[in-house]
Amino acid sequence: MTLHTPQPLRIGNASGFYGDRFDAMREMLTGGELDVLTGDYLAELTMLILGRDRLKDPGAGYARTFLRQLEECLGLAHERGVRIVTNAGGLNPAGLADAVRELAARLGLPVRVAHVEGDDLTATHPGSLAAHAYLGGFGIAACLREGADVVVTGRVTDAALVTGPAAAHFGWAPTDYDRLAGAVLAGHVLECGTQATGGNYAFFGERPLRELLRPGFPLAEIHEDGTAVITKHRGTGGFVDIGTVTAQLLYETGGARYAGPDVTARLDSVRLTEDGPDRVRIDGVRGEAPPPTLKVGVNRLGGFRNEVAFVLTGLDIEAKAELVRAQMTDALALAKSSPADVRWELVRTDRPDAPTEELASALLRLVVRDPDQGAVGRALSGAAIELALASYPGFHVLAPPGKGAPYGVFEDVYVPHGAAPHVAVLHDGRRVAVAPPQDTAVLDEVPEPALPEPPAPGHRTRRAPLGHVAGARSGDKGGNANVGVWVRTDEAWRWLCHELTVERFRQLLPECEGLTVRRHVLPELRALNFVVEGILGAGVAAQHRFDPQAKALGEWLRARHLDIPEALL
Structure with missing residues (x-):
């Protein structure tokens, strides 16, 4: 990749989970210009599934769907000069890299394949089926800088699939925190595929049905300063607007500090602006040194x-x-x-x-x-x-x-960065150690910012569902769930930030009674993010509740009735 170029880097996504739309890789490669195509195949539950696969076959442990997609599309990617970066390696990135090399040889394609390893800490956690550290993007960057066409990883953070290519393309250093943080948030928007282009969107009813039938997959135009534009290929279904991007920024996050192995991104610094049809610019993102420990699932x-x-x-x-x-x-x-x-x-x-x-x-x-x-x-x-x-x-x-079927339990533990031997294994077999960050910062909670004045007293209200004025998106992190709630006008924000307290949240969702609920205020997004600790028990694989991944918790909240100012309705 060319270093220090002012040209934006166009990074697309073709998978948000193991089992996503099979044709997406071809659609993204043929639908428009791309520099890098990513695929996110891993989730907490996926790691358990792959772990059980590996028990039956030590050569398994990776997402076989990716290999079948590549059989159809590797020639297309090579012809168009698009590099592919994926975490489909799962528990066996070296095995998938070898399989991709065999596929390229069979197809007669001179494709250079590298992989990233060092995340597997299963041996240090006795009794575990799979224990993997969430690595950052600099191993991916090392592979790309040395000329890899395909980079396969195991358990990296979802956003690392974007920060790695961006760091390689622009020559960012590990201390370019603002730039890295911008790429992290762009990667977070892309990671769940069509959730950024109208899929699973709270206000879907405002759009014509034909627009929702087959949303196109998203892409990000990353700039050298870390700003990004979220968009999609022309002519594809779905839509990109400030609402879809806001929803995805809130998905499976917590407080204002969104921590990762490379950088802590400040969600409270994000500015979103329309940049044309199906284009949303993300800028203003501030970054800080990463925390001193790595998360291990x-x-x-x-x-x-x-x-x-x-x-x-x-x-x-x-x-x-x-x-x-x-x-x-x-x-x-x-x-x-x-x-x-x-x-x-x-x-x-x-x-x-x-x-x-x-x-x-x-x-x-x-x-x-x-x-x-x-x-x-x-x-x-x-x-x-x-x-x-x-x-x-x-x-x-x-x-x-x-x-009866076996079920899994998931927990987060944290280890020093050096406990995971992050290594880029280049296409020619050389092994490049990726140094842990030199600077780290303990992850303190950001104090709640000043709130705007509440609406004037005495306004007329009407009993109505919260969803008539607010959107929501919810998801899981281990045994915890988050519910991000946002509104689209300043007047609605003045009401929401005072009305939807932790106490009111618990009243509206009685399942949260007795559980720790934390509220985080994000004024730039006109959003509140609630984290409910322990509502999912031991994680999705344990199927602790009816909705084991809390995917619809936000929609339940939107359906609850409360007194809303008539002016907002």
């Missing part, structure tokens, strides 16, 4: 899980639920090995005088967990099936319970 097998959903139809729903619950409780208590953790939830989907049987029915979910598979398999299956002719009228279940 540790996945362990937690035991076995099973569930059964009883269908309750028609009259006396509560009484039917009480009967079968009492019967199952007695049966499980008498079983040879009963499950250690038993949870019930009655989901009232029924309606009175319903025109169809399905609309007349509610679901009573029973979820059990135990270290012993027999306790969640045989015990639950026997107890549920034996009630078929001996319980409430209309007894049936959605599906008979099976043997």
Whole structure:
């Protein structure tokens, strides 16, 4: 890559998760000009899935979808001079790099493949299935500076797929914090693919349906000073506006300091401006030295899980639920090995005088967990099936319970930077050690900024859903969830920042009672970010609640009613 060039770097994204749209790589390569194409395949749950794959086959552990996509598109990328950077290496980046080399040789393409390693700390965490440090972007940068066409990584931060190419292209030093922070936030917007172009967007109803059917994947034009423009290829579906970018900036973040291994980006410094149709400029981003430790995601097998959903139809729903619950409780208590953790939830989907049987029915979910598979398999299956002719009228279940499936638990731990031997393995086999940051700073919480004056007292209000004035996006970080809430006018912000306190948040979402809830204020985005600690238990793989990744927690909040000034409605 050419160093110190004033030309912006066009970085696209073709995957937001393992299983994303297969054709996206081809669409991005053929839809317009690109310099680098990234693919994000990893999440906490993905690392667990890949860990289980590796137990069966030591040569596995990477996202095989990426290799199949590349079989169709490697020639296109080579022809167009587009470099590919991906974390699809998962638990085995060296294995995927070898597979890409074999593919290139078979296709007759002179492609230089490098990879990044050093994130795997499983050996230092006994009992873990996979323990991986979140590395930064300078290993990727080293590979690209030495001429790699394809760079495969394991567990790097999602934003590193953008900061690495940008640092290589512009020659940024590890202490160019403002520039790196700008690239981190651009990378954070790109990492979830079409969530930046209208996918999963709170105000989707304001757009014509045809625009939402197949959103195009996003790209960022990164400039030498770290500013960026988020956009998409012309003619693709979806849309990019300040709302879609705001939503993604709030996704799976916490306070004003967004920490990573290369830099801590200040979310409270971000300025967003329209830069033309489907173009949003991100500038003003300030960066600080990274924290002194690296985050390590540790996945362990937690035991076995099973569930059964009883269908309750028609009259006396509560009484039917009480009967079968009492019967199952007695049966499980008498079983040879009963499950250690038993949870019930009655989901009232029924309606009175319903025109169809399905609309007349509610679901009573029973979820059990135990270290012993027999306790969640045989015990639950026997107890549920034996009630078929001996319980409430209309007894049936959605599906008979099976043997029980293993579930994982996730936790974050932190280690010094030097504990992960960050290494760039170049296309010619040379190994380049990536030095840890020289300067670090302890991650202190930013004090809440001054708030604007609240709306004048005495204004007329109307009881209405919060979502009539506010957007939201929510997600998971281990056992915690975040809910980012934003509004689109200064007047709405004056109301929201005073109205939606932690106490009001808990009132609107009673599941958060008893849990620690932290509120972070981001005035430049007209946004509040709430972090709810422990609501997801041991993480997504444990399936602790109905919505195990908190993807719809924000939409539940938007559906809750409160007194809203009529002027905002």
